Amino acid sequence: MQDRTNNLPIGIFDSGIGGMTVVRAMARLLPQESIYYFGDTIRCPYGPRPLEQVRRFALQIGHWLDQQQIKLLVIACNTATAAALTELQQELDIPVLGVIMPGARAATQATQNRRVAVIGTKATIESGLYAESIRTLDAGITVFSTATPLFVEIAESGLKLDRNPVETFMSRLTSVYTRPALQEIARDYLDPLKRCQVDTLVLGCTHYPLLRPLIETIMGPRVAIISSADEVAADVAGLLRRRELFNDGSAPATRQFATTAVDLPEFMHLATAILGHVVDRVRQVDLTELGA
Amino acid sequence: MQDRTNNLPIGIFDSGIGGMTVVRAMARLLPQESIYYFGDTIRCPYGPRPLEQVRRFALQIGHWLDQQQIKLLVIACNTATAAALTELQQELDIPVLGVIMPGARAATQATQNRRVAVIGTKATIESGLYAESIRTLDAGITVFSTATPLFVEIAESGLKLDRNPVETFMSRLTSVYTRPALQEIARDYLDPLKRCQVDTLVLGCTHYPLLRPLIETIMGPRVAIISSADEVAADVAGLLRRRELFNDGSAPATRQFATTAVDLPEFMHLATAILGHVVDRVRQVDLTELGA
Numbered sequence: 399m400q401d402r403t404n405n406l407p408i409g410i411f412d413s414g415i416g417g418m419t420v421v422r423a424m425a426r427l428l429p430q431e432s433i434y435y436f437g438d439t440i441r442c443p444y445g446p447r448p449l450e451q452v453r454r455f456a457l458q459i460g461h462w463l464d465q466q467q468i469k470l471l472v473i474a475c476n477t478a479t480a481a482a483l484t485e486l487q488q489e490l491d492i493p494v495l496g497v498i499m500p501g502a503r504a505a506t507q508a509t510q511n512r513r514v515a516v517i518g519t520k521a522t523i524e525s526g527l528y529a530e531s532i533r534t535l536d537a538g539i540t541v542f543s544t545a546t547p548l549f550v551e552i553a554e555s556g557l558k559l560d561r562n563p564v565e566t567f568m569s570r571l572t573s574v575y576t577r578p579a580l581q582e583i584a585r586d587y588l589d590p591l592k593r594c595q596v597d598t599l600v601l602g603c604t605h606y607p608l609l610r611p612l613i614e615t616i617m618g619p620r621v622a623i624i625s626s627a628d629e630v631a632a633d634v635a636g637l638l639r640r641r642e643l644f645n646d647g648s649a650p651a652t653r654q655f656a657t658t659a660v661d662l663p664e665f666m667h668l669a670t671a672i673l674g675h676v677v678d679r680v681r682q683v684d685l686t687e688l689g690a
Numbered sequence: 691m692q693d694r695t696n697n698l699p700i701g702i703f704d705s706g707i708g709g710m711t712v713v714r715a716m717a718r719l720l721p722q723e724s725i726y727y728f729g730d731t732i733r734c735p736y737g738p739r740p741l742e743q744v745r746r747f748a749l750q751i752g753h754w755l756d757q758q759q760i761k762l763l764v765i766a767c768n769t770a771t772a773a774a775l776t777e778l779q780q781e782l783d784i785p786v787l788g789v790i791m792p793g794a795r796a797a798t799q800a801t802q803n804r805r806v807a808v809i810g811t812k813a814t815i816e817s818g819l820y821a822e823s824i825r826t827l828d829a830g831i832t833v834f835s836t837a838t839p840l841f842v843e844i845a846e847s848g849l850k851l852d853r854n855p856v857e858t859f860m861s862r863l864t865s866v867y868t869r870p871a872l873q874e875i876a877r878d879y880l881d882p883l884k885r886c887q888v889d890t891l892v893l894g895c896t897h898y899p900l901l902r903p904l905i906e907t908i909m910g911p912r913v914a915i916i917s918s919a920d921e922v923a924a925d926v927a928g929l930l931r932r933r934e935l936f937n938d939g940s941a942p943a944t945r946q947f948a949t950t951a952v953d954l955p956e957f958m959h960l961a962t963a964i965l966g967h968v969v970d971r972v973r974q975v976d977l978t979e980l981g982a
Contacts, residue, residue, distance in 0.1 A: 487830035499827060507929040534826065535791060538779035622932075637799040640914075 404646050407432035407654065408634065409468035411459045414442035415665070416553070416605035417474030418672040420497070423627035424472075425653075425673070427635055430645045432652040434468055435669075439659035440685065443550050444477040445519025445603070452521060456482035457489065458688040464490050469643060472630060473497065476518050476602050480525035493637060498522075500629035501600050502531035505539075508622040509598040512539045515591040518602030520545040528602055542594045546587040546603075552580050553608040580612070588616045600624045608672070656681040658688070696938050699724035699946065700926065701760035703751045706734035707957070708845070708897035709766030710964040712789070715919035716764075717945075717965070719927055722937045724944040726760055727961075731951035732977065735842050736769040737811025737895070744813060748774035749781065750980040756782050761935060764922060765789065768810050768894050772817035785929060790814075792921035793892050794823035797831075800914040801890040804831045807883040810894030812837040820894055834886045838879040838895075844872055845900040872904070880908045892916045900964070948973040950980070 408424065410417055414437050421435055436459055438444075444452045456478040460471055471486065471494045473479045479496030486494045505514045516528040522545075529541040591599065599621050601607055607625045614623055638644050645651065655677060659665040662680055669677035700716065702709055706729050713727055728751055730736075736744045748770040752763060763778065763786045765771045771788030778786045797806045808820040814837075821833040883891065891913050893899055899917045906915055930936050937943065947969060951957040954972055961969035 484829040487828050490830070493828070494830070504932070507925075507932040510933055531826075534823075536779050536785070537776040538782070538786070633799075640796070640799040641802055 406469040407434040409463035411436040412475040413444040419607040420474035423631040427631040437657040449481040452481035476522040497626040501626035506535040513596040515596040516600040517546040553605040698761040699726040701755035703728040704767040705736040711899040712766035715923040719923045729949040741773040744773035768814040789918035793918035798827040805888040807888040808892040809838040845897040
């Protein structure tokens with residue numbers, strides 16, 4: 399009975415493809431664990447939507463993944479975490495982790511001058527949850543938050559630019575973020591934060607790790623960049639260890655993908671690009687199947 | 691300059707001797723780090739005092755330790771954490787960690803049935819901070835809290851019972867906690883929590899790890915016992931790693947002790963008993979020196 403639970407996959411969802419950065423971090427830290435990923439691509443982006451609507455979407459997906467038999471759920475989307483973490487924790491019987499508190503904790507540990515910047519979608523920043531979480535952990539920290547909604551589009555456009563093989567993914571993205579127009583957008587967002595003399599920047603959106611080189615170039619080498627992906631993977635590892643819920647290794651780890659996307663080849667292409675291994679099977683889920 | 695900071699000790703304080711369990715955990719995980727411990731024995735226990743008064747004491751000690759040159763401060767006392775973590779984080783320039791959030795996080799990770807018990811002093815339990823922190827991390831968890839003030843006295847009486855050498859510390863404590871009267875006190879506290887069918891119990895007072903065998907016997911093998919001492923040590927390690935603040939090993943790690951206790955031999959005896967190595971030097975600090 400316990401073994402059956404142990405060998406169930408970890409469920410992970412995002413509004414689209416950004417949560418793949420969490421899958422990547424998870425696969426690196428916990429390669430023996432199976433993963434069931436859900437990307438709500440057809441309703442992406444969540445960032446500009448009202449929190450109440452994002453909450454409804456997140457509850458639909460959380461319940462759907464729970465029905466597929468998972469042992470743990472990770473909300474790999476900051477907007478959905480801000481909107482629905484509490485409700486999903488209350489409604490599901492499995493543990494549910496969000497990406498905000500792990501990122502906040504890492505920022506608290508990293509800052510030396512106690513000036514921390516957070517960038518994210520409009521909904522995430524307006525929820526105020528990052529600032530609140532950081533100050534719960536260290537009341538001496540000043541938090542500077544800015545919504546950087548265009549970053550999601552830049553990341554996605556970098557990924558969609560062409561369909562080169564996996565190996566050129568980083569160079570492709572590089573060619574995107576070195577374009578003057580995109581650099582300018584990024585500078586408009588980040589320069590005010592630099593002037594606040596922050597020494598730590600939280601990537602408060604799971605799309606943003608894809609833009610890390612661009613962001614690092616602008617912020618400079620003395621600003622620590624925090625990605626929630628690594629932090630939430632570490633938290634999942636801690637939870638599995640404490641509950642003795644590790645996969646027992648009796649069967650190879652699996653990777654399953656589901657999406658509301660219409661263009662499945664594109665979804666597989668993006669997943670392949672981010673994960674660095676070929677994703678050639680994905681389950682298409684209709685919104686009505688989600689109860690939407 | 692950076693190296694000078696790296697080689698400063700970690701400051702740790704408690705109302706008395708209970709925080710030594712944090713020193714013990716810290717020395718185990720980070721043996722290369724120097725430690726400066728302060729025990730406010732003359733004003734112990736903090737538990738029955740108003741939070742406002744405990745806050746004043748904690749601020750005095752925090753500032754005093756900061757003046758001794760430390761790189762980091764750990765409030766190794768749940769009551770003082772509840773009373774003054776926020777204020778100390780705001781007033782000091784060094785990072786300040788409390789024991790409540792680390793314990794809360796561990797409990798959140800450990801519970802399977804999402805029913806968690808917390809025991810602590812009257813002041814800690816009445817502050818409601820444990821329940822709040824646990825529910826911030828997982829809103830699906832039900833928290834059952836009980837003040838168990840006599841546990842501090844039981845722990846201290848076990849330690850003070852006689853002055854046998856270090857090796858007999860556990861057997862001495864065993865002889866205390868197997869006494870029928872003490873078992874009865876413990877049962878009165880813990881039986882109601884058992885009936886709530888919790889699967890996780892947080893020792894929300896740094897004295898309580900000294901009573902762990904007694905508490906485990908009563909709660910049974912299926913209840914996970916969480917001690918904040920190990921958790922806060924892990925958090926300190928994470929912070930030192932992220933800020934590259936580890937001791938550089940150019941000089942051996944030191945252990946310094948200061949106390950407001952009048953009976954210094956007793957303080958050294960208790961420290962020796964808990965730490966398992968001889969503590970034969972301690973600095974006596976007058977309350978006026980603290981600015982009290």
